[in-house]
Amino acid sequence: MxxxxxxxxxxxxxxxxxxxxxxxxxxxxxxxxxxxxxxxxxxxxxxxxxxxxxxxxxxxxxxxxxxxxxxxxxxxxxxxxxxxxxxQSSNEPSGTLKLIVERLALPHVIEPILPAFRKAWPNVKVDITVSNLHGDIVASGYDAGILIGSYIAKEMIAVRLSPSFKWAVFGSPDYFRENGRPSVPSDLIKHQCVRFRRPEKGDVYRWEFIENGQNVSIEPNGPITVNDGELMRKIASQGLSLIYSSTFHASRELANGQLEPVLLDYSPGSDGLFLYFTKTKQNQPKLRAFIDTCSELRRL
Structure with a gap:
């Protein structure tokens, strides 16, 4: 040939x-x-x-x-x-910025940033895919992704987009009045919990803690299993069960008093939402413009 x-x-x-x-x-x-x-x-x-x-x-x-x-x-x-x-090698940002974005980032990142970015850079089109299944973003044609930091591959460059948040157990005030509050992770065996099936893996997520310097994971016990975080928080807000989430995911429910955190002292650590991309993408003018817009809005 x-x-x-x-x-x-x-x-x-x-x-x-x-x-x-x-x-x-x-x-x-x-x-x-x-x-x-x-x-x-x-x-x-x-x-x-x-x-x-x-x-x-x-x-x-x-x-x-x-x-x-x-x-x-x-x-x-x-x-x-x-x-x-x-x-994109020219200095003026142009073309289409393709992003794959975790759903959590929509209200906290995309919705506040997109209007400012489009106003500043009208020549850059934005193509957003909402998914928690990111895979190989390069082979899939994406310029960058937005994901929780602990899920991002180490070889990626990551830029923080959110404040740090902690993982903890959450319940409604009514639930705690009726059932009491767990004081240590092992107390959870006496409580009803919402089980979360991870869409990206299909397994039921084990609740993670640090106790006496050791990693502890607990299989949650309860009759309800979901694969959607928003539904999980609504169930907890109704006083039906406890859930395992983050202070960032549950920020709205925390602010309006629907949920309260427990076992924060046993949190496995802080996390955050990050924009991530490969080294070969970092000098793209369109991506640099998006990063600059994110950084500017974070300072306000």
Missing amino acids: GREKTFDGVSEFLAVAKRQSVRKAALELEVTPGAISQALQKLERRLGVPLFYRTTRRIALTEAGEALLAKIAPAAQLIETSLGDAV
Whole structure:
């Protein structure tokens, strides 16, 4: 296979696989449907396997097409991102800033910062994905993510976006009046607790403490299991059970008196929300502009 032909038909293949339509792929690439079909046929002849099932009404990937897509799509995304980074080498922020953001960051970071950022940098578009499942943000095409610090990989550069907060047990005033307050972690065996199933792992989170200098984790006991933090806090506010959360997550309920913390002296440590990114991304003008906006608003 000649070197000049290595990538022939690849962009057409990716566009059709993405759109599941030759016509829509042609619109995306600004060529004719005939040109798309011809490029796919040449690619299939080179590879010696059909990549698509074709009928008069639809087009779908074959098993070989699925396997090829799984291998080259991440690389294509990385190439596209890298080319975009090269365009960003100018001093003036521009282009699209792609962020993947933990839901907790919406009211505390994104909502207050976004208006100021758009006003300061109108030439920068913002593409936000809300998810607690971050994975490989580079391969997924993101410039940066916002996540709780303890979940961020060590090789990432992290910029704090929130005050420090502590993990603790929370309950409503009514719950504590009726059931008393746990004074040590082992007291929790006598209390009803909301079990939290982590969406990113599917397991039930064990409550973590530091007692006598040792790490202690406790399997919460209770009849209610959820996978949503806001629902968990609402259940606790109704006086049904205790929950394990942070002073930041529960800041609204703490402020209005719906929840009260206990076992703060046994907290495993402080944490926070951070913007994180790789070293290769840190000099992007659009990302630097976002960091500067976050820092400015934190000082106010």
